[in-house]
Amino acid sequence: xxxxxxxxxxxxxxxxxxxxxxxxxxxxxxxxxxxxxxxxxxxxxxxxxxxxxxxxxxxxxxxxxxxxxxxxxxxxxxxxxxxxxxxxxxxxxxxxxxxxxxxxxxxxxxxxxxxxxxxxxxxxxxxxxxxxxxxxxxxxxxxxxxxxxxxxxxxxxxxxxxxxxxxxxxxxxxxxxxxxxxxxxxxxxxxxxxxxxxxxxxxxxxxxxxxxxxxxxxxxxxxxxxxxxxxxxxxxxxxxxxxxxxxxxxxxxxxxxxxxxxxxxxxxxxxxxxxxxxx
Amino acid sequence: xxxxxxxxxxxxxxxxxxxxxxxxxxxxxxxxxxxxxxxxxxxxxxxxxxxxxxxxxxxxxxxxxxxxxxxxxxxxxxxxxxxxxxxxxxxxxxxxxxxxxxxxxxxxxxxxxxxxxxxxxxxxxxxxxxxxxxxxxxxxxxxxxxxxxxxxxxxxxxxxxxxxxxxxxxxxxxxxxxxxxxxxxxxxxxxxxxxxxxxxxxxxxxxxxxxxxxxxxxxxxxxxxxxxxxxxxxxxxxxxxxxxxxxxxxxxxxxxxxxxxxxxxxxxxxxxxxxxxxxxxxxxxxxxxxxxxxxxxxxxxxxxxxxxxxxxxxxxxxxxxxxxxxxxxxxxxxxxxxxxxxxxxxxxxxxxxxxxxxxxxxxxxxxxxxxxxxxxxxxxxxxxxxxxxxxxxxxxxxxxxxxxxxxxxxxxxxxxxxxxxxxxxxxxxxxxxxxxxxxxxxxxxxxxxxxxxxxxxxxxxxxxxxxxxxxxxxxxxxxxxxxxxxxxxxxxxxxxxxxxxxxxxxxxxxxxxxxxxxxxxxxxxxxxxxxxxxxxxxxxxxxxxxxxxxxxxxxxxxxxxxxxxxxxxxxxxxxxxxx
Numbered sequence: 001x002x003x004x005x006x007x008x009x010x011x012x013x014x015x016x017x018x019x020x021x022x023x024x025x026x027x028x029x030x031x032x033x034x035x036x037x038x039x040x041x042x043x044x045x046x047x048x049x050x051x052x053x054x055x056x057x058x059x060x061x062x063x064x065x066x067x068x069x070x071x072x073x074x075x076x077x078x079x080x081x082x083x084x085x086x087x088x089x090x091x092x093x094x095x096x097x098x099x100x101x102x103x104x105x106x107x108x109x110x111x112x113x114x115x116x117x118x119x120x121x122x123x124x125x126x127x128x129x130x131x132x133x134x135x136x137x138x139x140x141x142x143x144x145x146x147x148x149x150x151x152x153x154x155x156x157x158x159x160x161x162x163x164x165x166x167x168x169x170x171x172x173x174x175x176x177x178x179x180x181x182x183x184x185x186x187x188x189x190x191x192x193x194x195x196x197x198x199x200x201x202x203x204x205x206x207x208x209x210x211x212x213x214x215x216x217x218x219x220x221x222x223x224x225x226x227x228x229x230x231x232x233x234x235x236x237x238x239x240x241x242x243x244x245x246x247x248x249x250x251x252x253x254x255x256x257x258x259x260x261x262x263x264x265x266x267x268x269x270x271x272x273x274x275x276x277x278x279x
Numbered sequence: 280x281x282x283x284x285x286x287x288x289x290x291x292x293x294x295x296x297x298x299x300x301x302x303x304x305x306x307x308x309x310x311x312x313x314x315x316x317x318x319x320x321x322x323x324x325x326x327x328x329x330x331x332x333x334x335x336x337x338x339x340x341x342x343x344x345x346x347x348x349x350x351x352x353x354x355x356x357x358x359x360x361x362x363x364x365x366x367x368x369x370x371x372x373x374x375x376x377x378x379x380x381x382x383x384x385x386x387x388x389x390x391x392x393x394x395x396x397x398x399x400x401x402x403x404x405x406x407x408x409x410x411x412x413x414x415x416x417x418x419x420x421x422x423x424x425x426x427x428x429x430x431x432x433x434x435x436x437x438x439x440x441x442x443x444x445x446x447x448x449x450x451x452x453x454x455x456x457x458x459x460x461x462x463x464x465x466x467x468x469x470x471x472x473x474x475x476x477x478x479x480x481x482x483x484x485x486x487x488x489x490x491x492x493x494x495x496x497x498x499x500x501x502x503x504x505x506x507x508x509x510x511x512x513x514x515x516x517x518x519x520x521x522x523x524x525x526x527x528x529x530x531x532x533x534x535x536x537x538x539x540x541x542x543x544x545x546x547x548x549x550x551x552x553x554x555x556x557x558x559x560x561x562x563x564x565x566x567x568x569x570x571x572x573x574x575x576x577x578x579x580x581x582x583x584x585x586x587x588x589x590x591x592x593x594x595x596x597x598x599x600x601x602x603x604x605x606x607x608x609x610x611x612x613x614x615x616x617x618x619x620x621x622x623x624x625x626x627x628x629x630x631x632x633x634x635x636x637x638x639x640x641x642x643x644x645x646x647x648x649x650x651x652x653x654x655x656x657x658x659x660x661x662x663x664x665x666x667x668x669x670x671x672x673x674x675x676x677x678x679x680x681x682x683x684x685x686x687x688x689x690x691x692x693x694x695x696x697x698x699x700x701x702x703x704x705x706x707x708x709x710x711x712x713x714x715x716x717x718x719x720x721x722x723x724x725x726x727x728x729x730x731x732x733x734x735x736x737x738x739x740x741x742x743x744x745x746x747x748x749x750x751x752x753x754x755x756x757x758x759x760x761x762x763x764x765x766x767x768x769x770x771x772x773x774x775x776x777x778x779x780x781x782x783x784x785x786x787x788x789x790x791x792x793x794x795x796x797x798x799x800x801x802x803x804x805x806x807x808x809x810x811x812x813x814x815x816x817x818x819x820x821x822x823x824x825x826x827x828x829x830x831x832x833x834x835x836x837x838x839x840x841x842x843x844x845x846x847x848x849x850x851x852x853x854x855x856x857x858x
Contacts, residue, residue, distance in 0.1 A: 167658035171721070174623045174650045175675040185671075189662040 006269045013265030019258025023074065030075030035068035039225055048241045058243040060233065069225040070247055074255070076226045080137060080219070081206040084144035088206075089199055091145065092152020093191075097183055099153065100160035111157070114150035122147045122205070123212050130218045140219040144206045155198045160187050193270035197263055204259035211252050227252050282309040283352050283459060283492050284333070289362075290346035291328050297343040302328045304516040305347065308509075312459060315486060315493040317503035317524075319539070320513035321740035322711075326496050329513070330462050333494070334377045335361060335369050351376070354459070375405040378453030382465040384445035388437040394448050395433030401455035420451040424481060442611075443474035447481065454485065461493045467502070471610035472767060476811035479506060498740065501543050501770075502813040504528065512536045542742040544770035546812040549797030555756075556603055556777045558851075564598035564634075565761035566622070566648065566729045571595040571631035573617050577833055587835045591617045592628075593785040594843070601728060602755065604762040606772040606793070608808065609782035612832070615765045618782070619731045622763070623650050635728065646676050649722035653734035655714035659706040665692075665717065666702040672724045691720040695750060712743035716750065723754070731763045736771060748774055769812045773797055778851070781805045785832055786843070791852030801846070801854035 007013040029035065036056065043049075043063040051058045057066035095114075099107040117125065129143040163169065164187065172182050213219035214228025222229060227248045234244035291303040303325040310316050320326040331337040332344055333351075349361040353376060361369070373379070381387045388397060398417040402408040408416055414433065421429035424447040437445055446466060453461060463482065467475035483506050486493055497503055503510060504524070511521040512535065520533040531537045545551075573592040592614040599605050609615040620626040622633060624645075635647045649672075652658040659668055669688045670680045678684070685702075692701050695716040697709075706714060715735065722730055732751070736744045752775060755762060766772050772779060773793065780790040781804065789802040800806045844856040 167652040167654055168660045170620075170625055171650065171652060171658050171718075172671060172675070173625060174648075175672040175725075176646075177671060177675040181671075181674065185663065185667070186660050190660070192662070 003269075007262070007265055010265040010269060012261040013269070016258050016261025016263070016265055019254055020262050023255045023258060024078070026071055027075045027078035030071035030073070031079065033072075035065075035071045037065035037068040039064060039068040039072040040223055041065070048237070050241075051243055057247045058241065060230075060241070060244055061237065066230075066243060066247060069230060070227070070251060073225040073227045073230055073248065074251060076137070076220055076224065077207055077210050077214075077228075077255075080141050080144065080210045081203055084141045084206050084210075085148065085199060085202045087141070087145035088148040088152050088202065089195065092149045093156050093188070093195065095149070096153040096156025097160055097187060100157045100164055101179070101183060101187070107157075110153065114153050117146070117150045122209055126209055126213060127216070127218065130213065135218040135221060137220050137224075140210060140213050143213070144209050147209065148202050148206060151202065152195075152198060155194055156191055159191055159194055163187050163190050197267045197270060200259055200263035200266055204256045204263065207252070207259070208256055283312045283314075284310040285350040286329075286333070286347070287350075288347035289329065289332060289344070289349060291325075291332050291337060291342050292345050293340075293342050297345050301345070302342070302516055303332070306511075306513070306516075306518050307347075308511055308518070308521060310460070310492050310494070312492055313486075313490045314508045315495060315506055317495045317497060317507035317510045318513060319497060319500045319503060319510060321498055321539075321742065323515075324513040325516040326513045327464055330464055330494055330496050333361065333460075333462060334373050334379060335364070336373075336379070351460075374401060374453075374458070375456045376458055377460045377462060378456070378458035379462045379464070380446070380449045380453050380466045382468050384442055384449050384469070385437070387449055388445060390437050393434050393436055394440070395435075398433075398448065398452050398455060401452050405456040416455070417451075420455055421448070423454065423485070424448070424451045426451075441474075442470050443477060446470060446474075446478055450478075450481065450485070454489070454491075457489060457491070459491055461491055462496075463493060464496045465498070466495075468498070472769070472813075473610065473807055473811040475502075475813070479813070482506060499543070499813065500528075500539055500741075501545070504813070512539065538742060542745045544741075544745065544748075544768075544774050546770040546773060546809075548809070549773065549794040549799075551773050552794040552797060553604070553752075553775065553777055554794070556600075558600055558603070562600055565601045565603075566599040566763065567632075567634045568598070568618075568622065569596045569632045569634075571618065571621060571633075572629045573614070573621050573626055573631075574629045587833055587838070589832050590785050590834050590838075590840070591832065592621065593840055595631075595782070595785075595787055597780055597787070597790065599729065599761045599763060601761050602759045603778065604755065604764050604776050606764045606766060606776035606779045607782055608766060608769065608772055608779055610767055610808075612784075613782040614785040615767075615782045616733055619650070619733045619763060619765050623648060623731060646672070646725040647727050648729040648731060649725065649727040650731040650733060651715070651718045651722050651735045654738050655711050655718060656738075658718055659714055661706050663705075664702070665704055665706070668706070668717070669702075669721055669724055672721060676725060687724070688720075691723055692717075694754070695720045710743075712739050712747060715739060715747055719747075719750070719754070723758070726758075727760070729761045729763065731765070733765045734767070735764075737766065737768060744771070751775060769797070769809060781808065786840075786855070789852075789854040791849070791854075795849055795852040799848070799852075801848050801852075803857065805854070 007017045041064065043059060046055065046059050047063040048061060049055050049059040055065050055067065057070060059065055095110050099110040125147050126143040129146060130139055133139045169182060169186050172186055210219055211228035214226040215232045217232065220226035220229055230248040231245065238245050287307045289303055289306045290301060292298055292301045294300040306329055308316065318326045318329060328337055328342060331340065333349055344362045347362065351359050351361055353359055388394065395414065395417050398420050399413040402413045402416045417433055418429050421432060426432055426444060426447055467478050470478065495503060495507060507524050509522060510524050510527045511518050513519065514535045520527060520531065520536045527536060531540055571592055572594055574588040574590050576588045595618055597605060607615045607618060617626055621628045635645065666688060670684065673680060673684055688702060689699055692699060697713060697716055709717065736747050739747060748771065754760060764772065764775055776793040778791060779793050779796045780787050781802065783804045789796060789800065789805045796805065797809065800809050845853045846856050847853045
């Protein structure tokens with residue numbers, strides 16, 4: 001509760017939090033098919049209908065309701081983004097923690113591999129992975145997860161190295177506490193703050209990457225809907241039916257803005273230096 | 280008006296609403312040219328904030344002066360109110376009229392610039408010197424603070440100099456423009472005692488030479504005795520007592536001053552040593568350490584072999600009886616902490632043998648030896664509740680947290696003087712002294728026979744320090760604990776130790792009965808260490824400036840030190856014969 005209050009009393013947290021909240025509600029509605037129309041239903045007589053009371057955001061070339069497809073697409077992007085970030089967080093945390101704790105050869109090996117992965121631009125690396133594994137929803141989850149794992153590994157390893165040398169870890173070692181106890185209770189628990197910030201920011205990037213992959217036809221496959229796919233479909237009809245382009249584009253933009261604002265707010269709130277200044 | 284600096288009713292606040300969050304609540308004083316004033320107080324008393332307000336550095340720390348005036352008489356005789364001065368004027372004043380030295384010399388210098396460049400900067404900015412002239416001036420400045428071989432040292436980077444040397448460099452920089460006022464904010468707190476004595480002696484001499492005024496901030500009332508003319512005692516943002524030095528020290532009026540003076544452990548050359556323990560014949564020691572050697576390899580580059588090793592601990596051996604305190608005394612780099620950490624298994628010893636009274640060789644996880652660390656803020660995990668923290672040793676030893684464990688936690692908390700509801704709280708809700716009590720309670724969870732106290736009271740304020748020491752003595756009597764008390768502070772050691780081992784450059788140079796070692800030190804290093812202890816009784820004593828440095832401990836591969844020669848000075852007191 002204290003956390004929610006802190007977010008909503010932070011100026012950019014208020015905006016970001018609200019956007020993310022609405023985004024999540026829309027995504028959940030879309031995932032459970034609670035849309036105004038069936039997103040796959042083709043209303044042939046209403047093809048390329050402009051936004052109206054019946055079709056809030058108009059219809060596309062096949063007469064499908066854009067609002068319903070948008071909700072479905074938001075749900076799809078959200079599912080991909082969240083699963084990918086969750087995977088990246090788990091993998092990155094484990095790699096970063098063990099690299100920091102065991103050091104030496106393992107640390108060198110892990111961090112050099114991460115350096116190699118980080119050397120590629122995110123979207124290029126994702127493309128490469130999909131080119132090997134073939135397109136599809138779950139391959140794009142895997143691709144995005146692999147792309148963002150190095151970031152989490154780095155975010156975890158740095159602070160873990162510094163916490164490792166703190167006296168309470170030495171104290172734990174003098175009691176003979178087990179490695180897993182020290183790694184989880186002493187290291188991981190103290191990494192919750194930087195991880196939370198990183199997860200929020202990574203969600204924003206992974207939404208963008210997902211949209212990019214779908215736009216290139218390598219993510220979600222038709223007839224399922226996704227924001228990137230909707231943008232791709234709208235390209236040829238940009239002048240006759242601008243609503244096809246505008247609504248998904250706005251959805252992508254606002255959602256990424258929301259997650260970024262929320263991430264910035266969390267960074268301010270969880271940083272002990274700024275916290276002591278405002279408290 | 281003859282005073283150099285006149286502060287009246289100064290009030291400073293912090294945060295968004297400075298008026299509500301007042302740290303300094305109406306402080307006034309006058310300082311004449313050439314006079315030294317000491318501001319004494321414990322942490323949080325507002326002593327540093329007061330000093331930082333005088334050159335308005337407090338603005339950069341988020342503080343705001345909300346009332347009062349600071350009137351500085353400038354070189355040309357004009358009087359300036361610093362509280363109302365604009366930043367460009369302040370920049371001129373800082374350095375040229377008010378110099379400042381800080382607590383931590385290691386972080387006050389830029390690590391990538393040579394010290395010569397950094398001293399020259401001061402001359403360039405304030406005196407407009409350039410090139411050769413600036414270099415020559417910098418060399419003179421180093422000579423002035425008695426740094427030997429100044430010309431060569433100008434090219435050194437800060438990491439090539441010891442803490443004491445760096446503090447001298449800081450003083451040289453601060454004095455570069457002959458300021459008429461020098462603010463010294465705990466300039467010796469981060470330094471060893473013998474180095475502290477050197478710096479104090481230097482400041483005293485410079486004061487006489489240059490005739491500058493000085494504001495000396497410290498938490499150690501014993502330290503100011505040799506240098507201050509007047510003294511101001513601060514508590515909770517207010518000056519509770521101010522006056523001439525001997526007036527305040529000999530006839531303290533305010534209860535807090537009296538308390539501070541009585542809480543400071545006065546060093547009494549062994550007269551205050553404990554006499555409540557004597558060794559019995561044929562008792563098995565609680566801890567027996569024999570021939571402990573710890574060496575760290577100096578890494579070569581990727582293609583070359585190791586260059587040798589740092590001999591951090593060299594052939595250290597001692598025994599410790601149940602109920603006895605052995606103090607390991609030495610300065611930084613002497614290997615005292617490494618010894619303690621090796622016994623706890625935190626550092627892998629190169630050679631050596633430990634045994635507890637059970638006769639078994641201890642390993643890293645022996646619950647019979649426990650440790651209390653120096654820094655109470657770093658030794659408790661901030662994210663765990665106190666009950667989880669206290670449960671950790673039990674869980675680590677393979678036990679489960681039962682009702683019995685909880686009862687034990689409550690009993691121990693009560694015993695160390697903490698409220699019972701502490702179990703549901705987090706470390707940040709406790710003060711430094713309370714945290715150290717928590718650490719002691721945690722160490723006692725497994726009924727140890729030996730507790731290693733690594734500088735366990737050094738980070739605490741003096742009055743808290745006295746209470747924690749008292750608690751430690753009580754617990755020792757109650758549970759028959761053996762203490763290995765690692766410390767650099769002779770006055771504290773005198774209060775708690777039965778025996779003392781003096782460590783120098785990784786080796787024990789003198790060991791024996793506390794009263795005997797402190798009253799009649801034999802090794803030259805022990806003598807130096809004892810003569811450096813600050814004390815209010817030594818008000819007029821003149822310190823010699825001693826620039827000897829601890830020798831390098833890096834030895835070539837395969838080096839073995841010669842066998843030690845010991846000389847006996849009484850039944851339980853021996854010292855190493857000096858080569």
